[in-house]
Amino acid sequence: MTAPLTPPPHEHSTYQGWQVPPSAGPGAATAYDKDGPGMRTEVREAVVITVAVALGGVLLGLLWWWLAPRVPLVGDVVDGNWVVYLKDTEGEQAVGVDGTFTLLALAFGAVSALAVFAVRRRGGVPLVVALGVGGLLGALLAWRTGVWLGPAQDVIAQAKDAGKGVTFPAPMKLGAKGALLAWPLAALVSHLGLTALFGPRDPEPGFEHGPYGEASAP
16 A cells, blocks of 8 residues: 655645735735825825915915005195105105015914924925915915905095095005015925924834834844
């Protein structure tokens, strides 16, 4: 009687070479699947941040209209036509209007960066783009809000309503358009500083995390 022929234990089948190695861990087979939804989540968060930051421009516009100095104008009649002059030709009210907007925009940029960092500690390209775009849109919205809330743009009509020689405020005007970049620049710089100081740190080189999160030597 002869013994039945059975294959050696190491020759069961050849399809095992296509399986995921045990050392790869249970999450290795789904690593690719996690990348896609992660990026989609970041994009959704970036859209929400952009809208939220941009809507803050309404508050900035209100504060600018409230705090900015008024530029005094005066109307007169010359040869039967109404003309408008600056009451104080050496006044610095126009510079103060631009300066108020710039300082407020810098403060709003720092606050928006702090709020975003408090909600989401990690950085990322979508988040940084959202801060920059949202800050720029917010500055534009603040500018238009302040102009809309301020005095009418038709200074001749204002002069006629006020009367000859009567002082009236000039329309809100942003002379230095570069002030619109104060908010996005302040937001990006502030968020970069917060991330560098308080953001999560990469693991030390030379150590790898084990399957249960503990650090182990390579």
